[in-house]
Amino acid sequence: MPSHVVTTATQSYTCTVQNGISLKIREFLPSGAGKVFVVTTPDVHALYPDHLAGFEVLHFPGGEPNKRLSVLESLADQMLARGADRSSVLVAFGGGICGDVGGFLAAIFMRGIPVIQVPTTLLAQVDAAVGGKTGVNLQGGKNLLGSFHQPHAVLIDPAVLHSLPPREYRAGLFEVIKHGIIASPELFSILAHRSADVLAQHPEILEKIIDESVRIKAAVVSADEKEGGLRRILNYGHTLGHALEAETNYSLLLHGEAVAYGMLAAGHLAVITGHLAPEIAAELSRVIHLYGPLPALSGITPEALAAHIYKDKKTIQGQTHFVLATAIGQTQIVPGIPHSAVVAAAAAALA
Ligand SMILES: NC(=O)c1ccc[n+]([C@@H]2O[C@H](COP(=O)([O-])OP(=O)(O)OC[C@H]3O[C@@H](n4cnc5c(N)ncnc54)[C@H](O)[C@@H]3O)[C@@H](O)[C@H]2O)c1
Ligand SMILES: [Zn+2]
Structure with a gap:
């Protein structure tokens, strides 16, 4: 299967491009992983329910106006209420907005937990999900609050693009x-x-x-x-x-x-x-x-x-x-x- 390794000062991880790989998230969890939380939007979840079956799914409304710190705080509160701890793993399943929100949440939840990026838009697959940039918007501008948080793995499934507008x-x-x-x-x-x-x-x-x-x-x-x-x-x-x-x-x-x-x-x-x-x-x-x-x-x-x-x-x-x-x-x-x-x-x- 075609995969590419990203090597940075902090981490090395693979980005795998393969039809159907978004159904195999479990195979890519880090060893010793605790509860798995998936951050996604309701529309994407409705399209791909089987992909997320058995995980703790957290929804946020998509769209650029919701790429905000307040959304992160609410997601983090939900994680804690549902038993998240330092061994938890986050999966960002959606477009670039979801990747940025989920990635930043993983970067700061209990000072950092692993994130697996599963991008579902073409833009996110070829760009946003690779490279570890995460963040949210401020009133005064886009992506002004964020951090570098390299993912544990990036799973790129071209098959999910058929539902994209x-x-x-x-x-x-x-x-x-x-x-x-x-x-x-x-x-x-x-x-x-x-x-x-x-x-x-x-x-x-x-x-x-x-x-x-x-x-x-x-x-x-x-x-x-x-x-x-x-x-x-x-x-x-x-x-x-x-x-x-x-x-x-x-x-x-x-x-x-x-x-x-x-x-x-x-x-x-x-x-x-x-x-x-x-x-x-x-x-x-x-x-x-x-x-x-x-x-x-x-x-x-x-x-x-x-x-x-x-x-x-x-x-x-x-x-x-x-x-x-x-x-x-x-x-x-x-x-x-x-x-x-x-x-x-x-x-x-x-x-
Ligand atoms: N971190 C980075 O390096 C980086 C790089 C480029 C862009 N970005 C960020 O990415 C965001 C844009 O990402 P985007 O273009 O993916 O937009 P998006 O995340 O808003 O997704 C576009 C729309 O498609 C829907 N969608 C997602 N997957 C789908 C699927 N498989 N089938 C049907 N609908 C689907 C989404 O719910 C949304 O309505 C911007 O906020 C931008 O700042 C980040
Ligand atoms: Zn761009």
């Missing part, structure tokens, strides 16, 4: 495209030439693209757990993507869709600044559009997006760092990109 699935595919652009010409080629199979979730193709994405994320995280250097390449398309999410009040676009726009802009920016051949940028755009349509944007100006980027935390003295592709599968972190180039790239992406 198609738009959520396509949004996750944009993070897969990102992995292809930054690190894998082979993955990019599958996305470029097998889009019908990818969109139809052809089992072999789906397992292949998830596996390759997880391989890349696992390798990057192993090399750079806490985003000191290499991990920054995972932010490809995210600078403008985050600006767009904020400018549209986190309501119009799914995260992956915002990243898709961000990757379109990054392609233009790489051409404008002389880092990428125009014909390769055109191919990147073509493949992104294969997995559209992206929601139309109205009333968003390139100037507003650029302004947002230049007041972002990654900006130092009016200059900002961008992750740019220099070829398919290769990136460079480029400092000192002028404001005017960002406006031009954003305008081209929004056109």
